[in-house]
Amino acid sequence: KNEVEQSPQNLTAQEGEFITINCSYSVGISALHWLQQHPGGGIVSLFMLSSGKKKHGRLIATINIQEKHSSLHITASHPRDSAVYICAARRTSGSRLTFGEGTQLTVNP
């Protein structure tokens, strides 16, 4: 079992739909990152969370420390949101990140 697991692995949505990507982890963490990787490969840091909820534009990230679970929500999805979304947990001990397998999101017009 991976220390960081994401679901779903693949997600296809219609433009305008509300999207949720989930991330569960099994280790103690000091922070959790949500990253976006476009087909060209470049990675964009979306959020870093240690508690609660953060919002940026149409993106919302939440984390529940007790349940060891985080979600990334996209409201009013758009084809340009199509990308791989990766959650990455930073353990309380050490500085390295443990990455989830990623969720491939495709938003169709």
Add this chain to the structure above:
Amino acid sequence: GAVVSQHPSRVICKSGTSVKIECRSLDFQATTMFWYRQFPKQSLMLMATSNEGSKATYEQGVEKDKFLINHASLTLSTLTVTSAHPEDSSFYICSARGAGAGYEQYFGPGTRLTVT
């Protein structure tokens, strides 16, 4: 937000040559930089962690004589792939973090290396 740049974005080199990839933190001082490698359809794999002014700490299985990492300043780290081989072809990504536990880790856009 903070920005991390990488140069070049793409590079093609011949077997046996060396290639250098630069990673810069543009608006913050990066006390720690991370170098990752990503194969197609796979997640990022940490190669090494470097702290400014110190030798890099390499992950198990990563050859430190082949992947030379220099972190000589708080805004620049370089990865040099020496005696490149076609199996070194990959996507290399750097990431940088400032001092303190609360500092976010920011990722560079990556460098696509192709060794012919």
